Amino acid sequence: MDTQNLRAFVAVAENSSFSTAAAKLHITQPAISKRIHLLEQQLGTSLFDRIGRQVSLTEAGSTLLPHALKILDSIAFAKQAVADLSGEVRGQLKLVTSHHIGLHRLPLVLREYSERYPLVDLDIRFMDSAEAFLAVQHGDFDLGIVTEVDSTETQVCSKTIWIDRMQFVTARQHPLAKQQKVTLEQISQYPALLPERRFFTTQLVESLFEQEGLELKINLSTNFLETIKALITAGYAWGVLPDSMLNDDSLTVLTVNGNAKKSALSLSRNLDCIYHKQRQMSNAATAFFKLLCQQVSTDH
Numbered sequence: 001m002d003t004q005n006l007r008a009f010v011a012v013a014e015n016s017s018f019s020t021a022a023a024k025l026h027i028t029q030p031a032i033s034k035r036i037h038l039l040e041q042q043l044g045t046s047l048f049d050r051i052g053r054q055v056s057l058t059e060a061g062s063t064l065l066p067h068a069l070k071i072l073d074s075i076a077f078a079k080q081a082v083a084d085l086s087g088e089v090r091g092q093l094k095l096v097t098s099h100h101i102g103l104h105r106l107p108l109v110l111r112e113y114s115e116r117y118p119l120v121d122l123d124i125r126f127m128d129s130a131e132a133f134l135a136v137q138h139g140d141f142d143l144g145i146v147t148e149v150d151s152t153e154t155q156v157c158s159k160t161i162w163i164d165r166m167q168f169v170t171a172r173q174h175p176l177a178k179q180q181k182v183t184l185e186q187i188s189q190y191p192a193l194l195p196e197r198r199f200f201t202t203q204l205v206e207s208l209f210e211q212e213g214l215e216l217k218i219n220l221s222t223n224f225l226e227t228i229k230a231l232i233t234a235g236y237a238w239g240v241l242p243d244s245m246l247n248d249d250s251l252t253v254l255t256v257n258g259n260a261k262k263s264a265l266s267l268s269r270n271l272d273c274i275y276h277k278q279r280q281m282s283n284a285a286t287a288f289f290k291l292l293c294q295q296v297s298t299d300h
Helices: 003-015 018-025 030-044 060-083 101-102 105-114 130-138 200-211 224-231 283-299
Strands: 048-053 054-057 091-097 120-126 143-147 156-172 182-185 191-194 218-221 239-243 253-257 266-275
Touching: 003 018, 003 060, 003 143, 018 030, 054 156, 101 120, 101 224, 101 266, 105 120, 105 253, 105 283, 130 143, 130 156, 130 266, 143 224, 156 224, 156 283, 182 266, 191 224, 191 239, 191 266, 200 239, 200 266, 224 239, 224 253, 266 283
Parallel strands: 091 120, 091 143, 182 253, 191 218
Antiparallel strands: 048 054, 143 266, 156 239, 156 253, 156 266
16 A cells, blocks of 8 residues: 555545645646546545535545555554664654643744754644643644643653743723732622633632632633733733733732632643653654653743
8 A cells, every 4th residue: 555645545534635635745637537547546545535525534534544544654663663773863753732832832942943953844733732631642743832731541651841830810990900919809899801711721810719719700611812912901801811921011920819818829730742642752852852841941
């Protein structure tokens, strides 16, 4: 079974389009159609239903897809394993991370890595931390850099690289900003702007409110911290953001005390590098992991 034909099949299946798949593989649409036709001839069945411009997998295509992905992954692993024997750091490194980490934490690391290892082809994808964790668990990526995820999955290893110190913040014109110190009870009178409840940050805040027997009023949820910051700055609500996003004067940081104690509340979350225990690390992945680990001693 020709691997070029399999790659064409996977590309069409993932994009539901012959033209888009052809563009991503840098070949013409007639060429990709020919590869699919050859594969269908070899298997003796149709792999796609073509109704107008709509392209969808047939039952045979759906059956073939996971096997095709495994075959192509195995070939990639084999090529990488042979390349690693030379000791060179080269090949492809597949990373997955959140937009926040990619924007505020990774740029300097990525620049240094690219300067040290110019022969590595970086493939970086962005998704929510929970989704990124699942993608690493399924073996889709070499490494993930994510907010800590509550999971009982023992095949995924993690190492904390950074600690995000979190702050309660409001717009400068918000009523809470006029007070030097506030309590959770006072904050609870105003709406909050936080990520969805499945996210670690929101779970941390909820646990504080539950301990005090208070209701957390979330009027709007969005998973993009940059959007949250912009809306808080506009005076929409209060929220909780990491220190790394508070490098200007657009927001007021609140000193918040619990009702039961006078000491200021503190919040933090871990930003972890994760990898699958059963997925052998390539030289490229090992080099990136070591570079990340150097951040631990300088950042904590």
